[in-house]
Amino acid sequence: MMISGVVYSLGDWIAQCVEGKPLFDFDRTRMFRSGLVGFSLHGSLSHYYYQFCEALFPFQDWWVVPIKVAFDQTTRATLWNNIYFAVLRLLRFESPASISSELKATFLPMLTVRIFLWFRFLHLLILLFTTNFLTICSLRSPVT
Template identity: 30%
Template sequence: MNFFLLFSSFSYVLYTILTIDAGSSRGWTLQESLYRMPYDNWRNYEDALELAPVETKTAINVVIYLLGDWLSQTIFRKGDPLTFDASRTLKNGLIGACFGPAVHLYYEWSDAILPVEEGFNRLFKILMDQTLYLGVKCSVYIAAVGLLNGEAPGEVSAAVGSRIRPVMLTAWKFWPLVHCCTYSVIPARHRVLWVNCVDLFWNAILAGLSRGGEGGAKEEEGEDKAEGVTDGGLP
């Protein structure tokens, strides 16, 4: 089943990327096709972002949540790519779908109240990201994971209370520097994509830390799961 899920998912993605110019590439050489492929895929993404920003960002969020969870269970822990909990990965994707619109709205609201072009707003946006937004989103994510796993409300509340502090402390060592770039050189419409991509590296860091010891692994497991909280991890 795991092999089927991976094979079908990666085959679909590869097919979509390689056939982007299927309607206009007749007569093109292989070199011309390879040259145009990156540009035309990016143009297709830009067009989708223009026509349906929420749906497009949500789809990206789901992909990153699914990919990030699979990588954190396998490749980042130097394990077998086929040995992973598919139900956990699919649950993570479901949470990613729910967070997608919320993340889009947050960035829109953040830009409205704190335009990056004015004064010290970049600093204020990073502070807001790493306090209010980070705390709420991580808490909701950890609670969602617990509820989807069938835990009782009391257990979910205890999990949030025990995991939120180490998650935030670890995030503060990484994300503020990332967001210096997020709010300076990344266009507003691409911030969700940027943060999602960086989140894959964040997953790798957490997975590496979790191999440092059993206690660390338990602590980082909570961080690893809360990782889906960025727009793919932590914001």
Template identity: 30%
Template sequence: MSGIWAKYNAMLEAQPLLTKALTSLTGFTIGDILAQKFVNQDGKPYDAMRTLRMGTFGFLIHGTTGHYFYGFLDGKLPGTAPLTVATKVAIDQTIWNPIFGLMFFGYLNVVEGKSIDDYVNKIKADLKTAVMGSWAVWVPAHTINFAFIPPSQRLLYINSIQIGYNVFLSFLGNKKVDSDDEEKKEL
């Protein structure tokens, strides 16, 4: 096991962006597989394309934006003092979290070939749930993250927790939205 850890850290040092993207690919792929196998007990057969969509989101969007966002945050707010940690968690959850949700639903919308109206309906139906649902997981997880995890290991730590959280995201991201229900909510 120590050999794998050493190899991972060597990759992280040599190619941090690629390594973090691959780490997120793994986390999102495993999360969707678990969601389909154990959470979505709707009788539908396993959807490999859905897992591919979730994995590519992890690789193309989550890993890359996480690399830059957390690097930026650590650069602007260095250290692990309690006020610094609380500020990072607040920024992550009040600014980054909704942006992440918009990117997540937008990515799925694009790769599934859906319309802008579908995207808007999805945001109206599920963004608030995604953001508020994440608070229960990510406020304590990021408190630990920003206080104790070395910056180079942040995305690995996040993806370790993200596997479980991705079960929720995968379910939410692939939940069908009835546009008639959205129109009724607006009335």
């Protein structure tokens, strides 16, 4: 949970710098809110999500991995993004009606972008995992 809070705080700081704010002149309240959501929700919800995912897909065969990855990158990612943005807006004291209308308006575009972004870079991830897997296997093999 602590790691999630730190990562979300740093991520928000980087996002503000990318948006054009000077390196040390950023919205600390916004960064704190983001870190608070990461600290209080991300770690614990991820823990329960992975337990749920193991119960939903209890198989250990190779074909389960792509199914879990697809489920994670579509269903879980979209659900978490909605929770994250809703809680951030509640911490900014926005009305539940405005939060609900914005989430309804952005749900499908967000899901679509995630799917297209994920499948566009899937081959890079497979290459990365294959390279890492082969490296680990070569380190574990006895030297002759």
